[in-house]
Amino acid sequence: xxxxxxxxxxxxxxxxxxxxxxxxxxxxxxxxxxxxxxxxxxxxxxxxxxxxxxxxxxxxxxxxxxxxxxxxxxxxxxxxxxxxxxxxxxxxxxxxxxxxxxxxxxxxxxxxxxxxxxxxxxxxxxxxxxxxxxxxxxxxxxxxxxxxxxxxxxxxxxxxxxxxxxxxxxxxxxxxxxxxxxxxxxxxxxxxxxxxxxxxxxxxxxxxxxxxxxxxxxxxxxxxxxxxxxxxxxxxx
Ligand SMILES: Nc1ncnc2c1ncn2[C@@H]1O[C@H](COP(=O)(O)OP(=O)(O)OP(=O)(O)O)[C@@H](O)[C@H]1O
Numbered sequence: 013x014x015x016x017x018x019x020x021x022x023x024x025x026x027x028x029x030x031x032x033x034x035x036x037x038x039x040x041x042x043x044x045x046x047x048x049x050x051x052x053x054x055x056x057x058x059x060x061x062x063x064x065x066x067x068x069x070x071x072x073x074x075x076x077x078x079x080x081x082x083x084x085x086x087x088x089x090x091x092x093x094x095x096x097x098x099x100x101x102x103x104x105x106x107x108x109x110x111x112x113x114x115x116x117x118x119x120x121x122x123x124x125x126x127x128x129x130x131x132x133x134x135x136x137x138x139x140x141x142x143x144x145x146x147x148x149x150x151x152x153x154x155x156x157x158x159x160x161x162x163x164x165x166x167x168x169x170x171x172x173x174x175x176x177x178x179x180x181x182x183x184x185x186x187x188x189x190x191x192x193x194x195x196x197x198x199x200x201x202x203x204x205x206x207x208x209x210x211x212x213x214x215x216x217x218x219x220x221x222x223x224x225x226x227x228x229x230x231x232x233x234x235x236x237x238x239x240x241x242x243x244x245x246x247x248x249x
Pocket of ligand 1 (some may be wrong): 030031032037039057058059060061062063064065066
């Protein structure tokens with residue numbers, strides 16, 4: 013991460029409540045967070061503390077009850093649905109615990125899909141997808157469909173897919189929650205190396221404190237707000 017820190021994503025006083033009949037569940041209570049360009053940030057916290065909810069709000073997959081989220085100064089919840097979808101496809105990458113690959117498409121097609129959606133030249137998109145699959149060690153599995161890949165291989169395809177459009181920010185929710193310890197280490201190392209090379213910021217929600225400790229910064233979700241755990245880079249929240 014560079015010494016000069018430029019804000020990329022700004023979460024300003026975000027709250028989230030769910031209403032179900034008479035019952036109101038307060039999940040987030042005024043979360044403030046700045047993600048800097050190129051930084052690698054982990055969010056930890058107990059089950060049900062609101063980590064995934066926050067990640068979804070950061071990625072326009074769920075809306076806040078109040079507060080704002082700005083990506084490069086653009087207020088994400090003031091955008092039209094069409095512009096939000098464009099931001100999701102071009103500027104954000106997502107990696108989930110379960111790969112969410114399209115089952116009927118091959119590895120290379122899955123990786124190229126966000127580039128096709130972006131309208132990039134099809135041949136070039138496939139070349140880029142092949143290069144990325146080479147980078148994650150799957151150059152020999154281009155034509156396999158997800159059912160023909162192992163769990164770790166599927167996650168590596170998902171990483172390549174998340175990066176194909178060179179997003180500003182990759183959001184990952186327990187990306188290795190489904191893998192054994194050595195595959196998890198491997199997948200994390202790969203995400204971190206590629207994110208660094210692409211100058212992509214990376215925010216991961218995880219229960220794995222050992223992996224979280226390897227990131228530039230680590231925050232804990234507690235009582236609906238984020239608390240600082242480790243402050244490697246010296247920035248104030
Ligand atoms: N649609 C919903 N309606 C009501 N409550 C919800 C809804 N979605 C989530 N919640 C509640 O919000 C809280 C936070 O959920 P969230 O998935 O963000 O937690 P988390 O920290 O990611 O948990 P975990 O580590 O177990 O994945 C939970 O208590 C959950 O029950």
